Amino acid sequence: MDLGCGEGYCARNYVAQGAASVYGVDISSEMIRLARESSDDERMTFECASIDLFALDKNSHLAKYDVVTAVFVSNYLGSEQLQNLVDLSYSSLKTGGEFVLLHPHPHLPYLRQLGNEGLRFDVSGEGSYFDDVDSYHTGLILDLEGKTIEVRLVHHTLEGLFRSLVKSGFLVSGFRELRLEESAAMDWPNLQGVSTKNPMHVMIIGKKY
Numbered sequence: 285m286d287l288g289c290g291e292g293y294c295a296r297n298y299v300a301q302g303a304a305s306v307y308g309v310d311i312s313s314e315m316i317r318l319a320r321e322s323s324d325d326e327r328m329t330f331e332c333a334s335i336d337l338f339a340l341d342k343n344s345h346l347a348k349y350d351v352v353t354a355v356f357v358s359n360y361l362g363s364e365q366l367q368n369l370v371d372l373s374y375s376s377l378k379t380g381g382e383f384v385l386l387h388p389h390p391h392l393p394y395l396r397q398l399g400n401e402g403l404r405f406d407v408s409g410e411g412s413y414f415d416d417v418d419s420y421h422t423g424l425i426l427d428l429e430g431k432t433i434e435v436r437l438v439h440h441t442l443e444g445l446f447r448s449l450v451k452s453g454f455l456v457s458g459f460r461e462l463r464l465e466e467s468a469a470m471d472w473p474n475l476q477g478v479s480t481k482n483p484m485h486v487m488i489i490g491k492k493y
């Protein structure tokens with residue numbers, strides 16, 4: 285299951301890599317329309333629902349999935365909604381299943397002085413990493429074509445992200461700080477302004493025992 289699936293980019297990659305089926309959920313009807321149009325592969329199904337409303341119907345998804353992913357959707361959610369997303373992921377997984385959370389690196393908005401031109405956020409709130417939880421940071425990112433896109437990011441500390449998994453019952457089984465690799469930067473010249481020296485994203489993996 286892919287929560288906040290957008291136009292289905294991850295779902296298409298999961299089936300290409302061997303997933304027997306993928307169920308994607310997104311709040312945006314436009315994204316779901318694009319996801320459905322992007323492929324007629326019957327292994328993928330998409331539904332338009334908010335993660336919160338979807339949680340009300342969680343019984344129909346109980347212990348159903350081997351893997352649940354949430355790729356860059358937690359950064360749109362406040363703390364309460366984030367906890368709902370993680371609880372829903374936990375209850376929807378089979379025992380032994382894994383939850384994979386990708387989130388922009390929480391330090392990113394506070395790294396502006398490092399001259400990362402391709403990816404930057406303006407710090408709102410107190411300007412304090414610890415006190416800004418649930419504040420919005422507005423930012424600009426480059427897409428793969430080099431087009432600038434305005435984005436918003438709800439701030440969560442790294443500790444807050446970990447705690448949300450533990451609170452749901454997950455054992456945190458994996459963690460990585462991800463950056464744009466030098467080799468990938470060469471493949472995508474439009475991303476030249478993006479620093480390869482600093483982290484961009486975090487990946488946290490929780491296992492259900």
Ligand SMILES: C[S@@+](CC[C@H](N)C(=O)[O-])C[C@H]1O[C@@H](n2cnc3c(N)ncnc32)[C@H](O)[C@@H]1O
Nearest residue numbers: 288289290293310311312334335355356357360
């Ligand atoms: C940055 S996009 C990521 C899309 C996809 N996961 C990817 O990596 O290509 C964030 C997605 O989260 C969706 N989203 C935001 N809030 C949501 C919510 N409460 N419930 C479900 N989806 C939500 C947005 O509509 C958007 O498609």
